Amino acid sequence: MTLSPMILTCLFLVPAPIPAQAQTPDAAAVVAAERAFAADRPGLGITGSFTKWSTPDAIVIGGGEVRRVRDAYPPEAPRPADEPALGWWPNFAGIARSGDLGFTTGPMALDDRRTGHYFTIWRRQPDGGWKWIYDGGSSASAAGAPGPESEPVLLTTSDAGSVSPQAALAEVAAVEAELARQAATDQQAAHLAVMADAGRLYVGQRPPAIGRESFAAALSAWPAAFQFGPAQGGAASEAGDMAWTYGAAAWSRDGQPRTGHYVRLWQKQAIGWRLVMANLIPAPPPPAATSPAPQPSPS
Structure with missing residues (x-):
């Protein structure tokens, strides 16, 4: 899989240093x-x-x-x-x-x-x-x-960050745009490229996928492709090291169109933004089409 220059820039740009604090915050x-x-x-x-x-x-x-x-x-x-x-x-x-x-x-x-x-x-x-x-x-x-x-x-607290929450959200938007582009043809490869080693995936009725070795199997249970829209909302931390987003998603299941929302949690690490949590929330399936009642034959 070849990554575009845009995502390479976002993933491998040297993170901004974070000012020293008296102690690491406690989750x-x-x-x-x-x-x-x-x-x-x-x-x-x-x-x-x-x-x-x-x-x-x-x-x-x-x-x-x-x-x-x-x-x-x-x-x-x-x-x-x-x-x-x-x-x-x-x-x-x-x-x-x-x-x-x-x-x-x-x-x-x-x-x-x-x-x-x-x-x-x-x-x-x-x-x-x-x-x-x-x-x-x-x-x-x-x-x-x-x-x-x-x-x-x-989750281990990050020692990387961005210069502001606004900069963090802009960086995440660029990474998500590339994720959406690749997910339109191969969502498994698109997600694997940005998953954090300590991340989690919630997929259907399966147990949570925890850790890199379980991600590929979990992602194979999702449709092969998604159409992800840009984020409709979310927020980033003041240190620019954590951000969450949500937005619209569309896909096909058993030949039927489906819609819903994605929810994601990102952490900026030394190698760039990584996906810590990925969740898909399907909308109710559309009502099944009903055939019109047969009309009586003319006598």
Whole structure:
């Protein structure tokens, strides 16, 4: 596979140095916020806990739509008497070098039945607390994932970065444009070219693909090609070492057109921007075409 000059420039440009800090930020703060968020769910309900722990402009993606959290979970709506017991816990987490952006992901369960994995992006607030700005899910199998009592794996904090969050997002946009170009004919090769060694892929009903050796097999379960649109939103850390994006995706499955959204988490490493998390959220399939009712034959 031949990479274009654009992606070579983005991937191998010498990263900007990051100012020295007194200490490396600790992802434990993000993990603690996620656990507190989950612990509030039984008492506050799904709507109450989701609105308490999110920023006003936080988004969720599901059902083919991108919605503000308060539109998806209106705070004024009464709590359903038969609300299911939703639970989740982190088993992979990380934080930006600047300590202002982080993520966690792990299994989720509905009425004690594991149903997939969640993925949350967190941002530190002016008061030092944490609130999430994106929350989503995947149907990837959680059957063999570590339980709630386990400690999450922590992504190594980057020692590279960009000169500003805006510069970081511009660099990521260029890498994503090349990813989209190549994915239009060979999505497996396109993703493998930018996956981080410590990254994760959530693909269909499969267990999460963790580590480079498992990526190719997981990607083979996706369609051979995707049409990825430019990012519709996202954010980057102040250190320019971590960024997340989301946007529209289209593909074909069993001869039928499908649409949805991609969600990605990027980390700038010494070799350039690498994909730490990749998730595809399909929209509901289009309704099956129905044949018109046969007309009675003329007598």
